[in-house]
Amino acid sequence: MEENSAVQGVVNDKFLDKKKSNRVMVTSVVVLGFFVIALFSNGFGFFNGNGKGAVSLEIGNSPVLGNSSANITIFEFSDFSCPFCAAANGYNEEAIAALKSRDSSWEAPMPKIISDYVETGKAKIVFKYSRGHGTGQNAQVIGWCLNEQNLFWEFHDLAFANQKDIMDSDKMKFLALGLGADATKLDECLSSNRYNSRLNEEDNYASSVGVSGTPTFFVNGKKIEGAVSYSEFKSLIDSELGLV
Numbered sequence: 112m113e114e115n116s117a118v119q120g121v122v123n124d125k126f127l128d129k130k131k132s133n134r135v136m137v138t139s140v141v142v143l144g145f146f147v148i149a150l151f152s153n154g155f156g157f158f159n160g161n162g163k164g165a166v167s168l169e170i171g172n173s174p175v176l177g178n179s180s181a182n183i184t185i186f187e188f189s190d191f192s193c194p195f196c197a198a199a200n201g202y203n204e205e206a207i208a209a210l211k212s213r214d215s216s217w218e219a220p221m222p223k224i225i226s227d228y229v230e231t232g233k234a235k236i237v238f239k240y241s242r243g244h245g246t247g248q249n250a251q252v253i254g255w256c257l258n259e260q261n262l263f264w265e266f267h268d269l270a271f272a273n274q275k276d277i278m279d280s281d282k283m284k285f286l287a288l289g290l291g292a293d294a295t296k297l298d299e300c301l302s303s304n305r306y307n308s309r310l311n312e313e314d315n316y317a318s319s320v321g322v323s324g325t326p327t328f329f330v331n332g333k334k335i336e337g338a339v340s341y342s343e344f345k346s347l348i349d350s351e352l353g354l355v
Contacts, residue, residue, distance in 0.1 A: 167332060168329055174263040176236040177232070181234050182233060185235070185348075186239055186329040187237065189238065189325055190242060190243035192246040194244075195325070200221045200268065203271070206338070210338060216342070219338075223345075227345075240314065241325050241327065249280045252306045254270065255306040256297055256301055260292055284297065326338055328344075330348055333351075
């Protein structure tokens, strides 16, 4: 009996060790998954030099939200298919949950930047395309066409809010028409293909100014990488305004 108990004890120990190993493996895979996402999108902002130095950026004919003469210019390099880009704008609950799991005080930065700085005339936002996840091209072209009708920023929010349908051009056009877009003008713009080459042009421009993942922002030329919390933006913006 004692020998059988000893054997059973060894078997149980091995079983428990195997269960423990499996739990460790599952946990490791989950953590690795988040790190892989962060590396491709830089959504967590782990590896950055946020707020250091400054680069010169050109607005060109990019969509602009806010007072053109505002003292603060914020460039948003983004991709409508990027989950952390959506999170930075207050959308994509899964990405937001991932960010809050790392920092419970995390707040989506863009909605508060708009209410606190853009709507008060202190800042403007410039949108630039960067191929973060590579499936947002059709929506981006629709966005540029809508910019001709002064509807880019309304579409910007709807595209992120409906990110699961981002690859469906018909659904993106349906959203555009729901905003009051002129269907004839939109169809003419899309059929002309006049913005197709701009996808590569803007993606190359993003790389040339040091964008290596989405979302990436520049506040008066100072880089903020990843979907960092509003507090980090506020600190840099207030510093640029001479408030701190």
